[in-house]
Amino acid sequence: MSQSLQITAASPDPALLDLPWHLPLEDWPEETLAALPRGISRHVVRFVKLSGRVIAVKEIGETVAYREYELLRALQRLGVPSVVPVGVITGRSDVDGERLEAVLVTKHLQFSLPYRALFSQALQPQTTTRLIDALAVLLVRLHLTGFYWGDVSLSNTLFRRDAETFAAYLVDAETGDLHDRLSDGQRAYDLEVARVNIIGELMDLEAGNLLETGIDTIAIGGRLVERYEELWTGLTDAESFDTGERWRVAARIERLNALGFDVGELDITTDIGGTTVRIQPKVVDAGHHSRRLMRLTGLDVQENQARRLLNDLDAYRAAADRQGEDEEFAAHDWLTTVFEPAVRAIPRELRGKLEPAQVFHEMLDHRWFISSEQNRDVPMSEAIESYIQGVLTHRPDEKSVLGVDTAVLPRVTE
Amino acid sequence: MSVSSMTRDTPIHDGSSGTYLPVKGFTEMATVTFDKATRVYPGTERPAVDALDLHIEDGEFLVLVGPSGCGKSTSLRMLAGLEDVNAGRILIGDRDVTDVQPKDRDIAMVFQNYALYPHMSVADNMGFALKIAGNPKADIRKRVEDAAKILDLSEYLDRKPKALSGGQRQRVAMGRAIVRQPQVFLMDEPLSNLDAKLRVQTRTQIASLQRRLGVTTVYVTHDQTEALTMGDRIAVLKDGLLQQVGTPRDMYDTPANVFVAGFIGSPAMNIGSFQVMDGAAQLGQTRIPLERSVLATLTPEDKSHITVGFRPESLEMVTQATEGAFAIKVVLVEELGSDAFIYGELVGAGQAAKDIHSGAGDAQLIVRVDPRNVPMKGDTVWVTIRPGDRHVFSASTGLRIPI
Numbered sequence: 032m033s034q035s036l037q038i039t040a041a042s043p044d045p046a047l048l049d050l051p052w053h054l055p056l057e058d059w060p061e062e063t064l065a066a067l068p069r070g071i072s073r074h075v076v077r078f079v080k081l082s083g084r085v086i087a088v089k090e091i092g093e094t095v096a097y098r099e100y101e102l103l104r105a106l107q108r109l110g111v112p113s114v115v116p117v118g119v120i121t122g123r124s125d126v127d128g129e130r131l132e133a134v135l136v137t138k139h140l141q142f143s144l145p146y147r148a149l150f151s152q153a154l155q156p157q158t159t160t161r162l163i164d165a166l167a168v169l170l171v172r173l174h175l176t177g178f179y180w181g182d183v184s185l186s187n188t189l190f191r192r193d194a195e196t197f198a199a200y201l202v203d204a205e206t207g208d209l210h211d212r213l214s215d216g217q218r219a220y221d222l223e224v225a226r227v228n229i230i231g232e233l234m235d236l237e238a239g240n241l242l243e244t245g246i247d248t249i250a251i252g253g254r255l256v257e258r259y260e261e262l263w264t265g266l267t268d269a270e271s272f273d274t275g276e277r278w279r280v281a282a283r284i285e286r287l288n289a290l291g292f293d294v295g296e297l298d299i300t301t302d303i304g305g306t307t308v309r310i311q312p313k314v315v316d317a318g319h320h321s322r323r324l325m326r327l328t329g330l331d332v333q334e335n336q337a338r339r340l341l342n343d344l345d346a347y348r349a350a351a352d353r354q355g356e357d358e359e360f361a362a363h364d365w366l367t368t369v370f371e372p373a374v375r376a377i378p379r380e381l382r383g384k385l386e387p388a389q390v391f392h393e394m395l396d397h398r399w400f401i402s403s404e405q406n407r408d409v410p411m412s413e414a415i416e417s418y419i420q421g422v423l424t425h426r427p428d429e430k431s432v433l434g435v436d437t438a439v440l441p442r443v444t445e
Numbered sequence: 446m447s448v449s450s451m452t453r454d455t456p457i458h459d460g461s462s463g464t465y466l467p468v469k470g471f472t473e474m475a476t477v478t479f480d481k482a483t484r485v486y487p488g489t490e491r492p493a494v495d496a497l498d499l500h501i502e503d504g505e506f507l508v509l510v511g512p513s514g515c516g517k518s519t520s521l522r523m524l525a526g527l528e529d530v531n532a533g534r535i536l537i538g539d540r541d542v543t544d545v546q547p548k549d550r551d552i553a554m555v556f557q558n559y560a561l562y563p564h565m566s567v568a569d570n571m572g573f574a575l576k577i578a579g580n581p582k583a584d585i586r587k588r589v590e591d592a593a594k595i596l597d598l599s600e601y602l603d604r605k606p607k608a609l610s611g612g613q614r615q616r617v618a619m620g621r622a623i624v625r626q627p628q629v630f631l632m633d634e635p636l637s638n639l640d641a642k643l644r645v646q647t648r649t650q651i652a653s654l655q656r657r658l659g660v661t662t663v664y665v666t667h668d669q670t671e672a673l674t675m676g677d678r679i680a681v682l683k684d685g686l687l688q689q690v691g692t693p694r695d696m697y698d699t700p701a702n703v704f705v706a707g708f709i710g711s712p713a714m715n716i717g718s719f720q721v722m723d724g725a726a727q728l729g730q731t732r733i734p735l736e737r738s739v740l741a742t743l744t745p746e747d748k749s750h751i752t753v754g755f756r757p758e759s760l761e762m763v764t765q766a767t768e769g770a771f772a773i774k775v776v777l778v779e780e781l782g783s784d785a786f787i788y789g790e791l792v793g794a795g796q797a798a799k800d801i802h803s804g805a806g807d808a809q810l811i812v813r814v815d816p817r818n819v820p821m822k823g824d825t826v827w828v829t830i831r832p833g834d835r836h837v838f839s840a841s842t843g844l845r846i847p848i
Contacts, residue, residue, distance in 0.1 A: 236564070
């Protein structure tokens with residue numbers, strides 16, 4: 032029996048209706064597709080051009096599709112870095128009335144990079160560990176909100192450049208579950224799955240000669256566990272000290288800020304005699320620096336980009352001798368006289384290469400580099416010119432990297 | 446009673462435990478014991494799993510089944526170490542694992558992750574977890590070869606996954622769990638994201654593979670057909686409480702209470718609440734005589750009522766004159782070739798007809814009829830319950846009354 036097409040979406044784009052829903056995803060015509068996805072996936076996934084954007088369409092069972100849609104929406108509300116769900120489409124059937132699988136539609140995350148794309152570029156030696164560190168931060172953030180992932184892996188994650196590091200985003204929530212609070216068992220299992228998956232994925236790159244030689248894949252998997260545990264302990268452990276050492280409360284908050292987290296709620300208890308104090312962070316929110324930059328300038332960037340921009344802002348205030356004045360005023364002037372002119376200097380055709388904040392970060396790096404090379408303080412305008420000519424022009428476009436040429440293995444369940 | 450009628454499309458598993466062909470290298474097995482295991486979520490009053498007592502034998506395929514929110518997945522996750530156990534214990538073999546980390550429990554969650562790696566051979570795709578664990582090469586190769594034999598993948602071991610069919614790739618994914626030789630396999634609704642056709646195919650594969658391996662398996666599903674066709678034994682849960690555990694045959698033939706009676710079987714059992722008058726269950730003009738032993742169990746709490754259940758295939762079309770016959774007006778006819786079912790309403794019962802319904806929830810009776818002699822929509826047919834095929838439950842407690 033043929034059923035009518037049903038679209039569930041928070042703010043549906045009418046253009047969705049024009050897509051060839053009566054065809055199995057595998058047969059979608061090339062002119063609709065933004066690119067063929069590459070890599071390993073359990074399901075058929077296609078990237079599609081829609082109203083000037085790119086969306087990802089995944090064929091998946093109906094109940095699972097709705098479940099993942101709701102989970103991704105919940106993660107959005109909780110402010111966890113994850114792909115943005117667009118909607119679920121059910122009731123598909125082909126021209127013969129044969130039922131077709133439901134699909135989950137998500138927005139493609141601009142300037143995001145699949146790990147396979149990162150490995151196919153000329154790799155900085157540190158890239159692998161930076162990816163792992165980013166994934167550790169994401170996993171801690173997810174676990175803090177009570178999200179159990181169930182299938183943590185590099186391929187279920189997207190990476191965005193974040194100053195000299197990366198920021199990780201959750202892509203696939205199919206196996207996930209949202210709880211009030213995770214048990215230690217759930218966290219441990221998630222971490223173990225992550226470790227084994229990552230090593231497996233790196234071994235696969237190794238087998239395909241896509242990994243630098245001499246990389247210890249097992250040690251990299253171990254690094255995730257270490258980084259995760261370090262961060263988790265730093266964020267959640269209780270500490271006790273003498274009542275006289277109350278400065279340690281402020282020190283703990285500063286330590287958390289340095290890790291990029293704000294303290295939303297801190298438990299402070301004293302013992303009955305009043306000689307010792309015990310503190311334990313109860314609610315911590317990631318994004319300490321990006322929130323501060325947002326407040327000062329309205330710029331919405333990633334955590335480490337924000338750190339870099341804030342440092343430049345501080346340098347600007349020092350140079351202009353404006354440290355005594357309200358931060359907001361100096362920030363406004365920095366935005367209009369330093370940041371915006373730099374970003375506007377990028378020729379339009381080069382703007383798809385990197386995000387503005389990332390470009391600014393690289394300009395700062397470049398300025399430092401040529402300054403030390405020429406042994407003089409190169410002015411920003413000159414540095415920008417040199418960066419655009421010498422660096423940015425030669426970079427690949429990263430606005431919509433949808434995959435790289437590795438073997439495609441769609442769904443193993445057919 | 447015909448076996449094929451139980452689930453319409455698939456033969457029921459007979460619950461026999463004597464069919465294992467344990468393969469060399471896969472003989473390490475274990476029992477699983479839930480000992481009054483309880484899980485209470487913070488901020489809730491009612492336990493999600495309430496003092497679960499369940500013993501699973503070596504090599505057994507046990508299915509946890511029940512409606513959503515019944516506690517089946519929570520029970521499985523407690524066994525996996527993913528949920529804290531607030532009271533009671535969980536044992537694997539003789540070992541108390543209640544406070545053991547998931548990765549140290551020697552269990553494998555099957556189907557959690559089945560992405561295959563394109564650049565690695567099939568053998569490496571199956572064995573990479575052992576390599577990570579530091580097993581010697583020769584040992585890995587042997588385990589992979591053993592698993593491949595069972596999975597019919599021997600000749601593909603040195604190929605890349607790309608060269609495999611969909612079904613073969615899925616078996617490679619299964620092989621990953623098998624080579625680890627865990628003591629227990631755990632599967633949580635593994636078929637839920639497959640389409641109907643593939644689900645039937647895969648469920649047969651899993652069941653036969655499990656029997657060849659003989660590894661203790663706990664399988665969670667909300668689908669009673671899956672439970673009946675796959676499990677050696679089935680444990681039915683509702684509201685965190687174990688309702689009944691037994692072979693598919695036990696569950697089908699002697700459900701312990703009204704809930705199990707209505708939940709197990711497709712189409713579902715017809716269940717009605719009858720007033721007891723003059724030694725018989727009475728609903729409108731329908732009169733079902735009751736045994737003296739059944740009548741003796743009535744208590745004041747029952748308020749002279751009794752619950753009677755009968756399966757669609759336990760009804761027989763008869764003439765009006767037959768003792769105990771009652772009339773059904775046919776509302777819908779469903780012909781399936783080998784089988785036919787009529788859906789209808791009890792005639793002459795007035796408002797009381799609402800008190801009798803199919804266990805599936807619809808206010809209709811279901812009767813299996815001879816596919817060569819199917820009544821028409823709108824007809825009135827007379828049926829009786831075959832002797833011995835009647836289930837009786839206490840109106841107040843819902844518990845089965847033995848006849």
